[in-house]
Amino acid sequence: MTERVPLSYPQHRLWLMERLRPQAPTFNVPLGVWLEGPFDVRGLGYALQETVRRHESLRTVIESDGGGEPAQVVQPPVPTEPDVLDLRGSSGDLDALALRHATEYARRPFRLDAPPLLRVLAVRVADDRHLLVIVAHHIVSDGWSTGLLVAELARHYTAHHSGTPEPQPSAPAQYRDFATWQRALVGTELAGQLAFWRRYLDGAPRELELPTDRPRPPVQGFRGRLHRFALPTEVARGARHTASALGATPHMLALTAFAGTLARYSGVFDLVIGTPVANRPHPDFEELIGYCGNLLATRVDLTGAPTFAEAVLRTRRSVLSTLEHQDVPFELLVEELGAGRDPSRHPLFQCLMVTQDFLPRSAVFGAARARYVELDNETSKADLYLTLDWHGGHPHGSVQYDSDLFDPVTVAAVTEQFLAVLGEGCREPGRRLAHLATARSSVHAEGPPPASP
Structure with missing residues (x-):
C-alpha cells in the first residue's frame, strides 16, 4: 500500500482553497526561460526525468480518505517527457506568439489527485532559440523551489549535453521530512x-x-x-x-x-x-x-x-x-x-x-544561455x-x-x-x-x- 503522509500547514490551507475553486489556474507557479543557443529537447527530457526521480514532491499527488482528510501520496518514478511546440514554420512575431502559447500553457489547470503536478513545455522559435515554460502547482513548489528546479534541470541537461550523464542519488531531504518537522514544531516549540x-x-x-x-x-x-x-x-x-x-x-x-x-x-x-x-x-x-x-x-x-x-x-x-x-x-x-x-x-x-x-543568475543549458521572463x-x-x-x-x-x-x-x-x-x-x-x-x-x-x- 502506498504511504500516506499528512500535509504541511501551507499545503492544507492551499488544499482547502483549491476545493473552493477546483481546477483553476490560481495556484499555478509558472516561469518562462528564453534559451539562446543550440538546444536538444531529448536532453531536456533526460534532465526532467532525472529531476523528477530525485524529488518526491514532483511525483506527489493529494488524495482524500473516506472522511475527506487529505494526504500526500508519492507516486513511483515513471518516464517523463516535456511537451514540445515548433513555431519555425509560423508567420508574424514568433517571440510574441511563443509568449501567447506560454501564457495559455501556464493557465492550464491541474488536478491535485492526478499526476503530474509539474509540466514543462519547450517552444522552438528558431534552431538556436527556444522558450522553456515550467509550470508547477503551488502545493508542490514555491518561489525558492522554482530556482532549484531551473538549476537542477540545467545541471542534468549540461551533463547529458557533454556526454557525461551520471544518475544522482535522491535528494538528501524530501518534502515529507519538512511536513513532519513542521507538524512536530507546531506541537511543541x-x-x-x-x-x-x-x-x-x-x-x-x-x-x-x-x-x-x-x-x-x-x-x-x-x-x-x-x-x-x-x-x-x-x-x-x-x-x-x-x-x-x-x-x-x-x-x-x-x-x-x-x-x-x-x-x-x-x-x-x-x-x-x-x-x-x-x-x-x-x-x-x-x-x-x-x-x-x-x-x-x-x-x-x-x-x-x-x-x-x-x-x-x-x-x-x-x-x-x-x-x-x-x-x-x-x-x-x-x-x-x-x-x-x-x-x-x-x-x-x-x-x-x-x-x-531565488533564480540562478547564470543558468546554462549546455551551450544555451538562459534569460528569464515572468509569465x-x-x-x-x-x-x-x-x-x-x-x-x-x-x-x-x-x-x-x-x-x-x-x-x-x-x-x-x-x-x-x-x-x-x-x-x-x-x-x-x-x-x-x-x-x-x-x-x-x-x-x-x-x-x-x-x-x-
Missing part, C-alpha cells in the same frame, strides 16, 4: 513565537481599503493581471547606496517606499504588508523542492511624520523581528487570530512585496503584489493585481508613485516621507496626499 505575533499585531489594521476602480466583490475572484516595469538604474543604484549608509537592505527601503505609497492612497499610516520568505531554517531543507515558503505579516509604522531615513530604520527593526519569529506557519497565525473569515480578501494583509532573489497566468491572490529584481544590468519589477478591483492605468500610476517615492527618498533621506513625490499622487483624488498623523 511555537508558543513563544505565537505570543510575539499576538503582541506585534495587536491593534494593527487587518483591512487596508485602497481606493479602487470597482467595488470589492463579496467573494474574492482571484482574477488578475501583471503590470511589468523597469526599475531605473539610478533608483536601483541609489537604493543600494542609501541602504548601505543606513545599515539596511534595498528590500527594506523599497518596503518603506511601498508602505508610503499605500499610506498616501489609503490615509492609513500603520500598515501590515505581506512578505514571503523561503522558510528553510535547516541546511537539509535548502535544496528541497516543495512548498516550504511562509508569509510574514510585516508591520510598517509611518505615524508621526518620520523622515524617509527614520521610516527605513523602523522598517528595518520590524523586518528583523519578524524574521526571528518566522517559524510560525502563516496558516496557523490566521487561525490563532481568527483572521480568515472574510471571503472577499486575503487575511491579515491585502498587499504583498517580495525581492526576487502572466491572469490570476492574483491579493489586491497588489509587488515583485522587485535588483540584479543584473536591467533591474525590473512587476505588480500582480486584482483585476476585479483595479484598471491597468491605476496600477501603472501607483507603480510610478512608488518609484518616485523610492527615488526621492534615496536622494534625500532626510526629507519627511509624506512630502516625497507629492506631485504624482493624483490617482482617484485631487489635491495633496493626507498628512501623516
Whole structure:
C-alpha cells in the first residue's frame, strides 16, 4: 500500500482553497526561460526525468480518505517527457506568439489527485532559440523551489549535453521530512513565537481599503493581471547606496517606499504588508523542492511624520523581528487570530512585496544561455503584489493585481508613485516621507496626499 503522509500547514490551507475553486489556474507557479543557443529537447527530457526521480514532491499527488482528510501520496518514478511546440514554420512575431502559447500553457489547470503536478513545455522559435515554460502547482513548489528546479534541470541537461550523464542519488531531504518537522514544531516549540505575533499585531489594521476602480466583490475572484516595469538604474543604484549608509537592505527601503505609497492612497499610516520568505531554517531543507515558503505579516509604522531615513530604520527593526519569529506557519497565525473569515480578501494583509532573489543568475543549458521572463497566468491572490529584481544590468519589477478591483492605468500610476517615492527618498533621506513625490499622487483624488498623523 502506498504511504500516506499528512500535509504541511501551507499545503492544507492551499488544499482547502483549491476545493473552493477546483481546477483553476490560481495556484499555478509558472516561469518562462528564453534559451539562446543550440538546444536538444531529448536532453531536456533526460534532465526532467532525472529531476523528477530525485524529488518526491514532483511525483506527489493529494488524495482524500473516506472522511475527506487529505494526504500526500508519492507516486513511483515513471518516464517523463516535456511537451514540445515548433513555431519555425509560423508567420508574424514568433517571440510574441511563443509568449501567447506560454501564457495559455501556464493557465492550464491541474488536478491535485492526478499526476503530474509539474509540466514543462519547450517552444522552438528558431534552431538556436527556444522558450522553456515550467509550470508547477503551488502545493508542490514555491518561489525558492522554482530556482532549484531551473538549476537542477540545467545541471542534468549540461551533463547529458557533454556526454557525461551520471544518475544522482535522491535528494538528501524530501518534502515529507519538512511536513513532519513542521507538524512536530507546531506541537511543541511555537508558543513563544505565537505570543510575539499576538503582541506585534495587536491593534494593527487587518483591512487596508485602497481606493479602487470597482467595488470589492463579496467573494474574492482571484482574477488578475501583471503590470511589468523597469526599475531605473539610478533608483536601483541609489537604493543600494542609501541602504548601505543606513545599515539596511534595498528590500527594506523599497518596503518603506511601498508602505508610503499605500499610506498616501489609503490615509492609513500603520500598515501590515505581506512578505514571503523561503522558510528553510535547516541546511537539509535548502535544496528541497516543495512548498516550504511562509508569509510574514510585516508591520510598517509611518505615524508621526518620520523622515524617509527614520521610516527605513523602523522598517528595518520590524523586518528583523519578524524574521526571528518566522517559524510560525502563516496558516496557523490566521487561525490563532481568527483572521480568515472574510471571503472577499486575503487575511491579515491585502498587499504583498517580495525581492526576487531565488533564480540562478547564470543558468546554462549546455551551450544555451538562459534569460528569464515572468509569465502572466491572469490570476492574483491579493489586491497588489509587488515583485522587485535588483540584479543584473536591467533591474525590473512587476505588480500582480486584482483585476476585479483595479484598471491597468491605476496600477501603472501607483507603480510610478512608488518609484518616485523610492527615488526621492534615496536622494534625500532626510526629507519627511509624506512630502516625497507629492506631485504624482493624483490617482482617484485631487489635491495633496493626507498628512501623516
